Amino acid sequence: MRxxxxxxxxxxxxxxVGGVVAGCALVTTVPQETVVETPFVVxxxxxxTLDLTYADLTVTEVRVADTLESFSEAAQAGGTFVVVDATxxxxxxxxxxxxxxxxDAEGRTFWPTDQAGCSTSAKAQPGYAWHVTYCFDVPxxxxxGATVRLARGGQTEEHAGQRRDAAGVVDLGISAEDAxxxxxxxxxxxxxxxxxxxxxxxxxxx
Amino acid sequence: MKHARNGSPDIAFxxxxxxxxxxxxxxxxxxxxxxxxxxxxxAVTPFxxxxxxxxxxxxxxxxxxxxxxxxxxxxxxxxxxxxxxxxTPAPGNHMxxxxxxxxxxxxxxxxxxxxxxxxxxxxGVDVVPQESLxxxxxxxDTDLDTDPGAGAGTEPGAEPSPxxxxxxxxxxxxxxxxxASIVNVADATTMRILNPGVTYQVALIWQQSDEFxxxxxxxxxxxLDWIDESRLTLDNGYWLPGEVAFQGDVPLKDNTDRTPAPxxxx
Numbered sequence: 001m002r003x004x005x006x007x008x009x010x011x012x013x014x015x016x017v018g019g020v021v022a023g024c025a026l027v028t029t030v031p032q033e034t035v036v037e038t039p040f041v042v043x044x045x046x047x048x049t050l051d052l053t054y055a056d057l058t059v060t061e062v063r064v065a066d067t068l069e070s071f072s073e074a075a076q077a078g079g080t081f082v083v084v085d086a087t088x089x090x091x092x093x094x095x096x097x098x099x100x101x102x103x104d105a106e107g108r109t110f111w112p113t114d115q116a117g118c119s120t121s122a123k124a125q126p127g128y129a130w131h132v133t134y135c136f137d138v139p140x141x142x143x144x145g146a147t148v149r150l151a152r153g154g155q156t157e158e159h160a161g162q163r164r165d166a167a168g169v170v171d172l173g174i175s176a177e178d179a180x181x182x183x184x185x186x187x188x189x190x191x192x193x194x195x196x197x198x199x200x201x202x203x204x205x206x
Numbered sequence: 207m208k209h210a211r212n213g214s215p216d217i218a219f220x221x222x223x224x225x226x227x228x229x230x231x232x233x234x235x236x237x238x239x240x241x242x243x244x245x246x247x248x249a250v251t252p253f254x255x256x257x258x259x260x261x262x263x264x265x266x267x268x269x270x271x272x273x274x275x276x277x278x279x280x281x282x283x284x285x286x287x288x289x290x291x292x293x294t295p296a297p298g299n300h301m302x303x304x305x306x307x308x309x310x311x312x313x314x315x316x317x318x319x320x321x322x323x324x325x326x327x328x329x330g331v332d333v334v335p336q337e338s339l340x341x342x343x344x345x346x347d348t349d350l351d352t353d354p355g356a357g358a359g360t361e362p363g364a365e366p367s368p369x370x371x372x373x374x375x376x377x378x379x380x381x382x383x384x385x386a387s388i389v390n391v392a393d394a395t396t397m398r399i400l401n402p403g404v405t406y407q408v409a410l411i412w413q414q415s416d417e418f419x420x421x422x423x424x425x426x427x428x429x430l431d432w433i434d435e436s437r438l439t440l441d442n443g444y445w446l447p448g449e450v451a452f453q454g455d456v457p458l459k460d461n462t463d464r465t466p467a468p469x470x471x472x
Contacts, residue, residue, distance in 0.1 A: 111315040
């Protein structure tokens with residue numbers, strides 16, 4: 001008499017093979033890396049305050065300029081400068097906000113300049129709103145439908161610094177008609193240094 | 207009806223086949239493969255198979271656009287002058303500027319240093335070399351270069367520089383020329399980012415000795431190769447300078463006698 005020996009049955013084999021196939025199917029079909037690594041994008045419009053968990057972000061104003069002026073230098077656009085005024089209110093702790101880029105309707109990306117007092121990043125303590133001006137030199141065909149993406153993580157290496165983190169994407173509200181008018185206008189914007197936001201600059205909710 | 211044959215090629219083929227049969231009959235398959243490879247290598251030798259491939263650089267012509275990596279470039283002119291914006295030459299030197307129209311044709315921004323790596327300082331025209339660490343140590347009156355144990359900053363176990371090979375000794379002795387300072391011609395501000403689709407006129411600027419009196423400078427434009435992931439450093443996605451892709455002599459305009467107007471100096 002044999003003790004403890006189990007017979008291999010068709011049902012048992014099918015169960016094992018079925019489990020393996022189901023596991024493989026799950027691993028293959030579910031885009032696990034994308035799910036884990038994609039930033040949590042919070043979308044909004046100019047004047048709207050976005051909750052990014054680590055900060056409240058408000059894009060307060062969007063302007064276009066051929067020339068930027070500060071107390072120390074003037075910068076001339078190769079295309080045209082899109083000047084984005086924003087306020088950051090850190091909600092958890094002292095935070096550096098490194099990510100800033102514009103994406104156009106074609107998917108091209110544009111980084112901000114540090115010319116003429118414009119900022120490419122910001123750092124704020126919690127508890128108050130910090131005003132920043134970002135300036136992006138873009139070509140004419142990038143204006144219509146452009147969005148600005150602001151976050152504490154950097155955008156280099158395919159937004160590697162924003163993985164598993166929140167990023168705010170704000171529609172600049174520029175239509176094709178607006179783009180034509182804005183491109184033809186010759187404006188000069190005098191930039192403000194980063195600093196405490198006034199009630200006006202902090203957005204409509206304040 | 208059989209056609210008449212030309213006898214000599216047929217005989218040569220038969221003799222060749224017999225020779226090959228005589229040699230190969232006693233060989234194993236591996237030996238035959240090896241012998242075949244050796245025979246192929248010997249056969250391609252007379253045709254320059256082992257000669258170093260010399261890349262032929264296309265000409266650089268002022269006013270003609272060229273494509274390098276993510277950039278469309280047009281060399282506009284070369285100028286030597288005194289002060290250029292915030293850049294001031296040391297006594298005995300002047301500034302050498304290569305003016306270039308550049309458009310980033312890719313979908314992503316590029317650093318201006320990528321453009322700088324594509325256009326190195328012109329060689330053989332007295333561009334002031336980069337101050338080396340040894341020079342700095344000498345100037346600061348330190349003993350970095352006198353203590354062999356200190357190795358003048360060489361890390362223990364560091365790999366020797368590729369340029370230190372004996373065959374490159376003559377090149378290694380040439381002073382290293384500095385990368386260009388890149389300035390936007392429109393407003394004399396430093397260019398750091400070149401966004402897609404925007405055309406800038408920039409000046410690549412070096413210091414040049416007043417001893418140079420030539421009327422043209424040799425301009426080399428290095429090809430840029432896209433590296434998805436470096437096997438050496440595991441860095442992702444960057445442009446790597448490669449071989450010289452374009453070269454030519456560009457006329458040099460002398461503006462050193464121009465002095466800035468008093469209002470420009472403010």
